[in-house]
Amino acid sequence: MALAEPLTASELPARFSVLLPVYAGDTPERVRRAVESNTVEQTRPPAELVVVQDGPVAPELDAELERIARESPVPVRLVRIPQNRGLAHALRTALPLCAYDVVARADADDVAYPERFERQLPLVEGGADLVGSAMHEIGDDETRPVALRTAPVGAERIAAVSRRRNPISHPTVVLRRSAVERVGGYEDAPMAEDYWLWARMLHAGADVRNVAEPLVGYRVSAGSYERRGGYRVLRAELALQARLRALGHVGFLQWATNVMVRGGYRFVPVRVREAAYRLMVGRRHD
The missing domain is CATH 1.10.287 (Helix Hairpins)
Structure with missing residues (x-):
């Protein structure tokens, strides 16, 4: 029986990083849950977790970050920014420090569903520059979604929606760092650093996609609206x-x-x- 041909480098499954920003408003319990759901609970876990701390945090959260860095079975890189400068600055600082070109975004109070990366990574490996998904809105009980945020699917639909509103949910994104860097990376755009980046990527011809199914539980707190x-x-x-x-x-x-x-x-x-x-x-x- 003939042996199968070995996979080429381009055909091998991509190793990837998870990039997770943390700031003073986050809690140790929710950060711990976000880390677990994006690493050890994934059917396709990342090769590293990069946590960027945006400014000072409470001692309890600082201790939790140290514990995560020490005990996580997934290698952790902890990046500390002395002063709080906002999400765009935190991501602009930490993205180049990720060891891999493929980087998944995660938020410190959200929950990734176990098959998130298994569903998204094949699209990136197939040529996509950025892949988002639908997501559930959740409260304190992550097992009882309160709403579904749908995602436009298909290049034409994403492009059309992007002219009216943000077509990609930031906490669901897996991206190619090189594609982000080609358009200048994250820029300061108050309350819209993600939308502004996606618009520049689309304008430059990037391959931007969405998965229709919800792959993240997005935490909605009182006062969100x-x-x-x-x-x-x-x-x-x-x-x-x-x-x-x-x-x-x-x-x-x-x-x-x-x-x-x-x-x-x-x-x-x-x-x-x-x-x-x-x-x-x-x-x-x-």
């Missing part, structure tokens, strides 16, 4: 829309529509804001 409103958020929205127009990602009519619709959304009552958002990106679970 209140924080989507107000003048501070409006200023960030207007700045983002100006950037998207300057990039050529949206034309004048789409820009004007976005300013009116997305700007007005910031000042409707919270209940209306939540209902509108769920109508746009998903649905509640009964």
Whole structure:
């Protein structure tokens, strides 16, 4: 019987990093849960975990990070930034320190489902530059999702949605670092560093995809929809829309529509804001 041909380097399963930012607002219990779900519970675990600490944290969280770095069966690199500079700066600092070109993002209070990487990695290995997914909204009880945030699937659909709103959920992303670096990496864009990066990648012709099934439980806390409103958020929205127009990602009519619709959304009552958002990106679970 003939022996099978050995796999070439390009055909071998990609080794990958998980990049997880932590800051003072996170809790030891949720960080521990996020780490476990993105490493030892995965059917296809990462080769390393990179934790970037964005500024000082409480002693209890600091001790938990030290324990994780010491005891995790997955090698851990702990990157400490002395002052809190925000998510974009933390990711810009830590992404080049990841040992592998393929990097999965994770948030410190979310839960990755066991087959997350098994579902996403083959798409990256097949040529995708970035792969997101749908996700569940969860509360304290991760076993009882409260809503589903759907994800647009297919290049045309993703491109069309991206002109109106963010088409990729940041906590679900697996990306190629080299593709991110080709467009300048994470840039400071208040409350929209991810959307602004995806828009630049799409504009540059990157292969951006989504998996339709939910692969992450996204923790939604009290006040989440209140924080989507107000003048501070409006200023960030207007700045983002100006950037998207300057990039050529949206034309004048789409820009004007976005300013009116997305700007007005910031000042409707919270209940209306939540209902509108769920109508746009998903649905509640009964």
